[in-house]
Amino acid sequence: MAKFIIEIIHPLRFLREYKTFDAPLVRIGRGYDNDLIVADPHVSARHLIVRAQGEEWAVEDISRENGMFVPKFARVVEQASLKSGDELIIGRTRLRFLSPEHPVAATKLLVPTHVFLRTIGRPVNMGSILIVCLMGFAAHVYLISVEETSIWKLAAGVLGFVFSSFFWAGVWAFIGRMIKHKTQFAAQSSLSLLFVAAVLITVNISEYLGYWLNSETVETVIAAILLGGLCTVFLIGNLTLATNVSLKQRIAVCSSISIGIIAVAALLYYSAKDEFNPEPAYFASLKPPVLKILSDRSIDQFLAETTGIFDFPEKFKQPAAK
Amino acid sequence: MRKKFLVSAGIVWAAATLAATAARAQSMTDEAQRIYQAAHRSVVQVQVIDLATGKKTSIGSGFQFSPEGDMATNFHVVAEAVHAPQRFRVEYVRHDGLIGPLEVRGIDVIHDLAVVHSPEKQETYLLLGHSDLSKGTHLFSMGNPFDLGMSIVDGIYNGLMEDSLYKKILFSGSINPGMSGGPALDKEGKVIGINVATAGNEVSFLVPVEHLQELYGSVSSGSSAQGSWKEIIDEQLVTNQNQYMRRLLAASWNTLEAGEARVPGEILDVFKCWGKSEDKEKQLYNYAYIQCSTSDNIFLSNGFSTGQILYKYLWLTSKGLNPFRFYNFYQSRFQYPNPYENAGEDDVTNFKCDNNFVDIGGRTAKVIWCARQYKKFPGLYDINFSLALTDRPQRGFMMEVLALGVGKTNAVEFVRKFMKAVQWQNLSSK
DSSP states (O other), X not given: OOEXXXXXXXXXXXXXXXXXXXXXXXXXXSSTTSXXXXXXXXXXXXXXXXXXXXXXXXXXXXXXXXXXXXXXTTEEESEEEEOXXXXXXXXXXXXXXXXXXXXOXXXXXXXXXXXXXXXXXXXXXXXXXXXXXXXXXXXXXXXHXXXXXXXXXXXXXXXXXXHHHHHHHHHHHHHHHHHTSOOOHHHHHHHHHHHHHHHHHHHHHHHHHHHHTTOHHHHHHHHXXXXXXXXXXXXXXXXXXHOOOOHHHHHHHHHHHHHHHHHHHHHHHHHHSOSOOSSOOOXXXXXXXXXXXXXXXXXXXXXXHTGGGGOOOGGGTSOOOO | OHHHHHHHHHHHHHHHHHHHHHHHHHHHXXXXXXXXXXXXXXXXXXXXXXXXXXSEEEEEEEEEOSTTSEEEEOHHHHHHHHHOTTTEEEEEEOTTSOEEEEEEEEEETTTTXXXXXXXXXXXXXXXXXXXXXXXXXXXEEEEOGGGSOOEEEEEEEEEEOSSOSSOOEEEESOOOTTOTTOEEEOTTSOEEEEEEEEEETTEEEEEEHHHHHHHHHHHHTTTTOOSOHHHHHXXXXXXXXXXXXXXXXXXXXXXXXXXXXEEEOOSSTTOEEEXXXXXXXXXXXXXXXXXXXXXXXXXXXXXXXXXXXXXXXXXXXXXXXXXXXXXXXXXXXXXXXOOOXXXXXXXXXXXXXXXXXXXXXXXXXXXEEEEEEBSSSTTOEEEEEEEEEOSOTTEEEEEEEEEEEEOHHHHHHHHHHHHHHOEESSTTOO
16 A cells, blocks of 8 residues: 555644655655655654555654654554554644545535525525515514604614524534535525524414413423424524534434523523512413404303312421421 | 792791690690509500510510509510510510510400510509590500600590501501500590501501400400410401401492493492503503502511402503504513512412403403412412403403402402402493
8 A cells, every 4th residue: 555645634624735645655844855844843854754554554753852643542652553544743733644545435525405405595595584584573573562663673673683693693604614614604694584583483373372271381381392393403404504414413413402402491490480489470471362262261160160279288288386 | 039938937837836836735745744644654665575685676565454464565566475485575664664574365466456464463554445536536645665765645536447447546646666555545544545556647546445355355254265376366367357258248349440341349438449540642552540458457477467458450442552562561561460568488378370261241351360378377368360351452451359368268259259240331342
């Protein structure tokens, strides 16, 4: 295996330069008399000697001063035996050794992104999504206000949603730029805008369901399930655009993040809640009369069904004598 | 020029007032002197001593009214010693500085009275009179305000309070903290009431002496001395709420108008209603607000009182808000219950609530119904009943009913009667 490739890897993991060799012995260093000249002041003039030995390479630090770090062993060594795909660091430079027969994992990079993500990534589509979402946000801000709303107040409310979407998109665009060398800001923004819009719709749906079914628990559970699902789906979208992680891993990572967020929120809620509340904590949701699922109870029915509010745990009935 | 006039007018007015006051004060002082001389040996300061520190934690006044050494004071003066006798003891301090122990014999938490007993008999005692005097009668109240020294205060009898289930005498004189439990005497020196509370500015309240006679009767016949104090208080509260709830449920309630709703008004003559409405140009809604209550409050311990009934109505109309915006506003008004400051964590449980859509007189309303239990008196509850009309897109009606310290059956019947009493005008329009 005399033929091989040495790649110089950038600290941010992209390929800076590579060189092919067809020799039993290769010298690496900063000096001009090397086969691979590394422009790094922390590398010795004559630093390494690489000998091809069958399927492997025997690498030796001949400088005896600046050392050679092998990530595989996680320590500085003087001699090492490397396989195709292994890396080593001299000075501040990371080198990767590859044989021409090295299996190429990078083919998955070429798998096309889902048609939905490609569609929302087109600037014209992103523009349309932005306009529709702006209208939706404006309607939302208008409907929750109970005072005269000027156009400026509306705009301020809408911008809050838009900026938070763009901020989220920006974070993922940066991650994409780092990992995949593709920013895809348009697709990320469309995704974030759609996410915020979906959250607003979801919250409203769960509020209505809770109101109609007279149960705060129903509202909370539905909201938690729907929001958790939404969060997972949209995070998968963000990850698909920005990274090369496999679908299985994406699903695992995103659902655990969503569940984690919900768990932390629940934990914070219950730990911040006072044990004693002097006021009745009632479920005071009111919605305009547009639809009615259940029929009204009569006064006597209602009072007969709600006697449970007078049942308290036995421990309060006989306080311990002091 | 104008300023000068005002100043001189002020001086003239002040001089005239002073002259009148001086003339009245002359005759009053003589009478007060006579009463004080006659009564001060029978009036004592009552102190509750914390056993851990040996210092007094609360003070009040009291007076001897029987030759056997029985004294009267307010329940709230000795409440700590009643609730935790192992941590407090009660003492009296006589006019000559002599200190002696007191034992609680009987209590009446509803009228805030206590009968205490001193083993050493005192040489004098006050005679109990009658409280049915005519308005304008001069009275003299005695007690030890702020631990400053035994004092006598003059004032005028102004009949019984109108807005109360437990009638107290309205006394136009200055009763101050520390005078609680002291006697109020007529000019013959007979006790006609017991100092109990003040609203400031010479508006003070006395417990009619008849309640003391009643309590003393049951103490001396031995009929009230069964069970622990907790059981006695429990029984008094339960009996009392049964009595007034029976009155409330038996009465035919008059109604008042709140927007398009006809609702219970001053359901007994002791309830007083107050109203307020608003129609501001900038606001996109109008509202009318009515609140009715009695001014009753039964003291149980520091931070724990009961006995109040309160109900309020809010009628809202939209002025250009579409149904969605109107209901957001409506919901924000519905979310905050009346604050409950009458009890703490040691006294009551958390509220338990249920809610549903209920047909109220032909219209749909969201009804929320909550109760919490008294930990020491498990037969009694504080209740909160809230209702919001939900079948009109741009009209809202809210009702909230609070009753403190009521039994379960009474609470349910009271709320049932309330819901059934609500009627609507133009029922057909939606």
